[in-house]
Amino acid sequence: MPLQPRLSIEGLVRNLGGRRVVDGIDLTVAAGQVTCLLGPSGCGKSTTLRLIAGVDRQDAGTIWMDGVQVAGPDLHRPPEARGIGLMFQDFALFPHLTVAQNVGFGLPRGAASVARALELLARVNLSGYEEKYPHELSGGEQQRVALARALAPRPSIMLMDEPFSGLDDRLRDGIRDETLAVLKEEGTAVLLVTHEPSEAMRMADEIALMRNGRIVQRAAPYNIYNAPVDLKAASFFSDVNVLPGKVHGALTDTPFGQFLAPGLPDGTEVDIVFRPQHVRLDFDRHGRGPNPTAAEGAPARATVLRARFMGRESLVEFLMDDGHSRVSATVPAVFLPKPGTILWLSIPRDRCFVFRREGAV
């Protein structure tokens, strides 16, 4: 029998300011799983989280936690009756309470609670900090106390809204990894809101990509990156190259040969989309490039327009031999060919996506 999800949402809707801000969200999160609600600013992520927390009330839809309905057409359990832990960007600790008192705040008085607070402080590497006050801690340490506080009552579900965005860049990755390790140890189901693709890729077991109040794709980070549902989903994770094409006999022509466009009728305008890091470069050998292969397709000749060193990689921009298509390639090294250099480009077929052009019929 499949495990019952800790959190389950069906048809969640919220109208605000005359607009449907959350437009029919379905979602499940299992114990020990981290799901990232990822999307651009204003797409409705925080509103969704607020509805799940119970600090706002949905206009339609149902929410279950551990199989028990907590919100529905005639039901609204208050936040404190939902068994959730909350962590937001401004994770304000109580300034007049010590670290240990902050962590134990939501627990009943007693030896077991003190032990739980100490155990969690050890878990977030803050043993010895029990008697300190929040103003004596760094931002990263305060964040770890906030995590311990949120986890202390053993919430079944943890809701986190951009919890790392207040932190210094250099601290952030370490804290993310530590937080993830603690959440996994506790086996909590986590729903984390972020607008940063890199954060979602780093933290999530599953990413729910949101746009205009809807979830447009739900998949593991690898799958969402390598099999995006549309051009916007592809370009949310990195810059992309887009070549225009038209379908003839379920194929479309490009400078890199023909690509499959299954299921699309003749004449459909399409975008052939691929990421700069998936472009392979080869030197020109007396006017010839590498031999075509089934995996790499046909190579295409191109002229370097410019090359820039970006730190971890080099970005090389090309004009294709058709005289108008432009393609960017990133190379994970210092590679700065002079403008005018001829190179051959190829793209692995499985790294290329063909989408019906938005707005096209």
Ligand SMILES: Nc1ncnc2c1ncn2[C@@H]1O[C@H](COP(=O)(O)OP(=O)(O)OP(=O)(O)O)[C@@H](O)[C@H]1O
């Ligand atoms: N109380 C409100 N009244 C009217 N509109 C609101 C209200 N709260 C949110 N909105 C609007 O709903 C939309 C979604 O807001 P929400 O905060 O959920 O987005 P978000 O995806 O979390 O964005 P961000 O990443 O910027 O926090 C926004 O356009 C916002 O302006």
